[in-house]
Amino acid sequence: MMSHLINISRKIRNVHDLRQLHAQLVHHSLHHHNHWVALLLNHCTRLVAASNYASHIFESATYPNVYVFICIIKYYSQSQTQSEAVSLFKHMQYNDIKPDASLYPILIKCAGKACGVLFHSHVLKLGYVHDHYVRNAIMGMYAKYGPVHLARKLFDEMHDRNVADWNVIISGYWKWGNEEEASRIFHMMGESQRNVITWTTMVTGYAKSRNLKTARMYFDNMPQRSVVSWNAMLSGYAQSGEPQATIRLFNHMLNSGNEPDQTTWVTVISSCSSLADDDPSLVDLVLRKLEKVNFQSNYFVKTALLDLQAKRGNLEAARMIFDQLGVGKNSVTWNAMISAYARAGDLSVARDLFNKMPERNTVSWNSMISGYAQNGESLMAIKLFKEMISSKDSKPNEVTMVSVFSACGHLGALDLGNWTVSTLNENNIKLSISGYNSLIFMYSRCGSIEDATIIFQEMETRDLVSYNTLISGLAAHGHGMEGIKLMSKMKEDGIEPDRITYIGILTACSHAGLLEEGQKVFQSIKVPDVDHYACMIDMLGRAGKLEEAMKLIRSMPMEPHEGIYGSLLNAACIHKRVELGELAAAKLFKVEPHNSGNYVLLSNIYASAGRWKDVDKVWDTMRKQEVQKTTAWSWVEHKGEIHKFIVGDRSPKRSDDIYKLLANIKVKLRRAGYVVDKSCVRRDVEEEEKEEIVGVHSEKLAICFALLVSDIGSVIRVGKNLRICLDCHTSIKMISKLEGRQIIVRDNNRFHCFSDGLCSCNDYW
DNA sequence: GTAGGGTTAG
Numbered sequence: 001m002m003s004h005l006i007n008i009s010r011k012i013r014n015v016h017d018l019r020q021l022h023a024q025l026v027h028h029s030l031h032h033h034n035h036w037v038a039l040l041l042n043h044c045t046r047l048v049a050a051s052n053y054a055s056h057i058f059e060s061a062t063y064p065n066v067y068v069f070i071c072i073i074k075y076y077s078q079s080q081t082q083s084e085a086v087s088l089f090k091h092m093q094y095n096d097i098k099p100d101a102s103l104y105p106i107l108i109k110c111a112g113k114a115c116g117v118l119f120h121s122h123v124l125k126l127g128y129v130h131d132h133y134v135r136n137a138i139m140g141m142y143a144k145y146g147p148v149h150l151a152r153k154l155f156d157e158m159h160d161r162n163v164a165d166w167n168v169i170i171s172g173y174w175k176w177g178n179e180e181e182a183s184r185i186f187h188m189m190g191e192s193q194r195n196v197i198t199w200t201t202m203v204t205g206y207a208k209s210r211n212l213k214t215a216r217m218y219f220d221n222m223p224q225r226s227v228v229s230w231n232a233m234l235s236g237y238a239q240s241g242e243p244q245a246t247i248r249l250f251n252h253m254l255n256s257g258n259e260p261d262q263t264t265w266v267t268v269i270s271s272c273s274s275l276a277d278d279d280p281s282l283v284d285l286v287l288r289k290l291e292k293v294n295f296q297s298n299y300f301v302k303t304a305l306l307d308l309q310a311k312r313g314n315l316e317a318a319r320m321i322f323d324q325l326g327v328g329k330n331s332v333t334w335n336a337m338i339s340a341y342a343r344a345g346d347l348s349v350a351r352d353l354f355n356k357m358p359e360r361n362t363v364s365w366n367s368m369i370s371g372y373a374q375n376g377e378s379l380m381a382i383k384l385f386k387e388m389i390s391s392k393d394s395k396p397n398e399v400t401m402v403s404v405f406s407a408c409g410h411l412g413a414l415d416l417g418n419w420t421v422s423t424l425n426e427n428n429i430k431l432s433i434s435g436y437n438s439l440i441f442m443y444s445r446c447g448s449i450e451d452a453t454i455i456f457q458e459m460e461t462r463d464l465v466s467y468n469t470l471i472s473g474l475a476a477h478g479h480g481m482e483g484i485k486l487m488s489k490m491k492e493d494g495i496e497p498d499r500i501t502y503i504g505i506l507t508a509c510s511h512a513g514l515l516e517e518g519q520k521v522f523q524s525i526k527v528p529d530v531d532h533y534a535c536m537i538d539m540l541g542r543a544g545k546l547e548e549a550m551k552l553i554r555s556m557p558m559e560p561h562e563g564i565y566g567s568l569l570n571a572a573c574i575h576k577r578v579e580l581g582e583l584a585a586a587k588l589f590k591v592e593p594h595n596s597g598n599y600v601l602l603s604n605i606y607a608s609a610g611r612w613k614d615v616d617k618v619w620d621t622m623r624k625q626e627v628q629k630t631t632a633w634s635w636v637e638h639k640g641e642i643h644k645f646i647v648g649d650r651s652p653k654r655s656d657d658i659y660k661l662l663a664n665i666k667v668k669l670r671r672a673g674y675v676v677d678k679s680c681v682r683r684d685v686e687e688e689e690k691e692e693i694v695g696v697h698s699e700k701l702a703i704c705f706a707l708l709v710s711d712i713g714s715v716i717r718v719g720k721n722l723r724i725c726l727d728c729h730t731s732i733k734m735i736s737k738l739e740g741r742q743i744i745v746r747d748n749n750r751f752h753c754f755s756d757g758l759c760s761c762n763d764y765w
Numbered sequence: 766g767t768a769g770g771g772t773t774a775g
Contacts, residue, residue, distance in 0.1 A: 238771095367774045
């Protein structure tokens with residue numbers, strides 16, 4: 001019978017075999033015996049079986065001896081539950097079982113700093129400190145948690161070091177960023193003393209400090225390479241954002257007859273994920289290779305593969321991998337699936353998974369919050385962020401804040417933005433450059449270009465995005481000259497402007513009426529993009545130089561796109577040039593027949609020329625083409641809350657109050673000598689009476705005025721594709737004078753700052 | 766039984 005059981009135990013390949021052996025042992029009442037318990041636990045460790053199964057086996061031992069404890073502690077130290085290992089060790093001490101030296105390296109490795117130091121004192125007392133494995137583990141503990149000089153002290157005191165000791169101290173110095181000392185010790189070693197791990201440690205060290213050239217030099221000079229060495233170099237390229245180089249080295253690896261392992265595939269697949277848009281054929285090639293080798297993928301590989309399928313747009317394939325993972329899914333798998341749906345814009349499915357997942361972490365919240373933020377659901381993003389803070393199961397980090405800042409910026413909600421900034425300190429969040437960049441974006445989109453500038457100035461280092469964000473902000477606020485100055489400062493700092501910078505600068509010039517400066521900048525662009533031409537058409541058009549604009553269009557080396565004709569149509573509208581407007585509109589109706597904005601502009605051109613029949617014709621075409629007119633809306637922030645208003649909609653809670661207030665203002669305005677008509681206001685001056693009043697815009701703005709005068713000062717946000725029309729401008733100017741206050745209105749991406757009856761943006765006028 | 770490599774969020 002015994003030999004039968006021993007035979008079974010030799011043939012264990014998977015968890016199923018293990019369970020069968022366990023059943024046999026229970027059948028023969030042998031499962032209490034330490035010998036068999038230890039054997040089963042060793043199999044658990046080898047197979048990475050479920051932790052409750054291992055503890056079940058352990059508990060069946062009646063009087064566990066030191067070997068059984070070693071097995072279970074080893075098991076826990078290799079699975080995710082390392083704190084269990086330490087608590088079992090305490091359990092062992094409680095039962096007066098004397099640990100032997102071989103247990104300490106395992107314990108120290110998984111203990112964390114405080115326990116590690118405690119174990120150090122244990123081994124000193126027990127006299128185990130001269131054991132090679134023990135002292136190596138202690139050194140490794142100090143190398144990992146610091147202070148690294150204690151590791152060095154142990155190292156210096158050794159008179160019979162082996163290669164593992166050298167390797168630990170070198171990797172310790174790399175961990176603490178001490179490249180110099182790591183390299184010094186490497187060179188202290190003799191050529192024959194170094195092994196493949198020593199070399200790999202150097203490759204990893206240089207790769208992690210982004211010194212890929214030196215990393216590659218060590219890699220090329222290695223006497224021999226293991227699969228780990230290849231993986232170290234591959235991940236070096238991958239982590240530095242060089243996916244092409246990763247794939248190139250991977251091909252080199254295969255061609256020189258090396259067998260990739262799970263880690264290799266994870267690295268390569270995740271590099272493919274970032275190439276999914278740029279080079280789909282290369283990605284297909286790698287996927288075919290993976291199919292050909294047909295090997296056992298672990299969860300890491302499957303999760304990476306899930307992410308890749310999602311990023312190349314194959315959500316079904318991604319979902320299949322997710323479902324096939326069954327109960328083996330961890331939070332990373334869930335997060336990958338959630339962000340896949342969120343990226344694709346399928347927010348309800350993403351949210352459903354988010355609600356269902358068993359354990360959420362910071363990445364789960366971030367995936368969902370950024371999903372909302374990037375799909376225009378700014379309010380939902382902020383709502384979920386508030387839930388995250390009160391849930392307390394995970395803390396927000398910089399990535400969370402980037403999404404939240406962006407959401408606040410899109411809303412133009414300054415109070416909310418200031419509140420999110422205050423959560424930074426409460427949660428001890430440090431920002432990196434990209435965090436500060438999103439803060440610049442938020443402040444500038446919330447109308448506070450001053451705060452945006454302060455953040456920019458306070459930054460220790462700035463990158464291209466920092467400059468571009470502030471330049472675009474200045475452009476939107478009409479500060480053209482400051483934008484140009486910032487561009488020269490940028491060049492002084494050694495950062496070359498890119499196409500985004502030039503779009504920002506040209507927009508700034510266009511909005512500030514800086515024609516000459518804008519033209520100079522345009523001429524300095526080496527290879528102008530079609531969008532740069534669009535900015536120039538806009539600039540010339542606003543300045544009334546429509547003939548020059550037409551000339552520029554004809555001289556373009558590329559095919560004009562909708563932005564070009566859009567700018568032309570806009571200019572024709574401002575300067576009431578019917579024939580040019582018709583030309584531009586005809587082009588636009590072909591390219592984007594369902595954009596309602598173009599029809600509205602053309603109809604406005606006809607209206608300003610008194611050609612009412614043509615106005616009707618435009619609206620008829622719109623109806624025939626079934627063009628949906630964008631509903632006019634606006635929102636304002638009041639005490640951290642967002643109030644959205646849709647034209648004609650009287651349902652919001654406060655709408656009765658608002659309309660009452662509106663009526664009051666009308667009275668106030670009439671007394672001050674203004675004409676109030678259909679909820680809009682204008683001065684009763686002859687030349688302005690000719691202006692056609694576009695009711696929709698005026699009404700919703702009027703609602704905002706009501707809020708403004710009811711003691712709320714913040715940015716008014718006007719819906720996308722809508723423009724503030726002339727009468728609105730007049731109204732706001734007048735109210736700013738009447739109320740003696742500053743009013744900021746955001747119209748798509750432009751800001752209009754009104755104070756004392758003047759507007760600082762000379763757009764349209 | 767010591768040392769080296771890996772998945773998800775902006």
